[in-house]
Amino acid sequence: MSTSQTDDHRTPGRYVSSGVEFTRDTNYISTRITRDGRDGFPVEPGRYRLVAARACPWANRAVIVRRLLGLESVLSMGLCxxxxxxxxxxxxLDPGGVDPVLGIPRLRDAYLARFPDYSRGITVPAVVEVATGHLVTNDYAQMTLDFSTEWSHLHRPGAPDLYPERHRDEIDEIAQLIFEDVNNGVYRCGFAGSQSAYERAYQRLFDRLDWLEERLAGQRYLVGHTITEADIRLFTTLARFDAVYHGHFKCNRNKLTEMPVLWSYARDLFQTPGFGDTIDFAQIKEHYYVVHTDINPTKIVPSGPELASWLTPHHREQLADRPFGDATPPEPPSQAERVPAENTVPVFGG
Structure with a gap:
């Protein structure tokens, strides 16, 4: 058992700094896993383990991309x-509170194994080298792009191209706007330390959501005619919007269900294999409402919202009828990686 597992497990973090705007620390460990191994970490089946958490939207992206590309057999996954x-x-979640592959109780142990003096945040998703137990990278944005490009020779037959070369500039541009105003925008609302900081973030968030509502009114996906990395990055925030961000983060101009285009777009993706089958609504709510004690000191987790509406028809196939183009959807997740039925909507056969 690592010596890092001490009584501080019960000590909550603080997320709001009074009087200031929330600023995300984006100084991630930029080591890349590439086909040529130029950073010292070549792509190899079985060499690495993806550490994620179903509660986290940033980690959820990596889980979805891994599923869609069929990397499960070459990149194992541990879940916090x-x-x-x-x-x-x-x-x-693991027996004895220890990851069965890495043999550690805390993700922090992998960070310290490589960087003994590491003092920044311990974030998911992270990729750890199994043999050494060393963290390789926690750069979530580059990580999924590398899964699409550097790991392409290990993709399943029929895997979609989530980062098509002809659309990369547009995907990057849209993804950056979504990050600044939506993905991170909800946090800038929720962790704002002043009324003015909150109101600025709130305005930017809903201005961007209105822009997305207009953009997606006439096209099924954000870029081109098939699902891309840009859609994955937006989806993980939309999936958490009504359950968490609307109330907990005060993003309450309206609910996602009250934005007709974005709500149908979100349901469309949720009902696509590889998306909804990664969403654990119970863990999502528990994470935000229990961890953020400076926002929710009672740790009371709300019972709602109801989930059945995620299964209602979206009719967006009328805009384009081939979500993956010439590619195919992934197979259902393995039993070991399936979200418990009671925590989600049984979209794909329970």
Missing amino acids: GPVHDERSWTFD
Whole structure:
């Protein structure tokens, strides 16, 4: 058992700094896993383990991309529980609270194995080298792009091209706007330390959501005619919007269900294999409402919203009828990686 597993497991973190705007630390570990191994970490089946958490929208992206590309057999996955302390995500879902492959109770142990003096945040998703137990990267944005490009020779037959070369500039541009105003925008609302900071973030968020509502009114996906990386990056925030961000983060001009285009777009993706089957609504709510004690000191987790509406028809196939183009949808997740039925909507056969 790592010595890092101390009583501070019960110590919550602080997320709001009074009087200031929330600023995300984006100084991630930029080591890349590439086909040529130029950073010292070549792509190899079985060499690495993706550590994620179903609660986290940034990690959810990596889980979806791994599913869509069929990398499960070459890149194993460990899942942290939804509740963490100020120091680390933990493997409390596993027997004995220890990851069965890495043999550690805390993701922090992998960070310190490579960087003994590491003092920044312990974030998911992260990729760890199994043999050494060293963290390789936590750069979530580059990670999924590399899954699409550097790992392409290990994709399943029929895997979609989520980052098509002819659309990369547009995907990058749209993804950056979504990050600034939506993905990170909800956090800038929720973690705002002043009324003015909150109101600025709120305005930017809903201005961008209105822009997306207009953009998606006449096209099924954000870029081109098939699902791309841009859609994945937007989806993980939309999936959490009514369950968490609308109330907990005060993003309450309206609910997602009250934005007709974005709501149908979100349901469309949710009902696509590889998307909705990665969403654990129970863990999502537990994470935000229990971890952020400076926002929700009672740790009371709301019972709603109801989930059945995620299954209602979206009719967006009328805009384009081939979500993956010439590619095919992924197979259902393995039993070991399936979200418990009671935590989601049984979209894909329970």
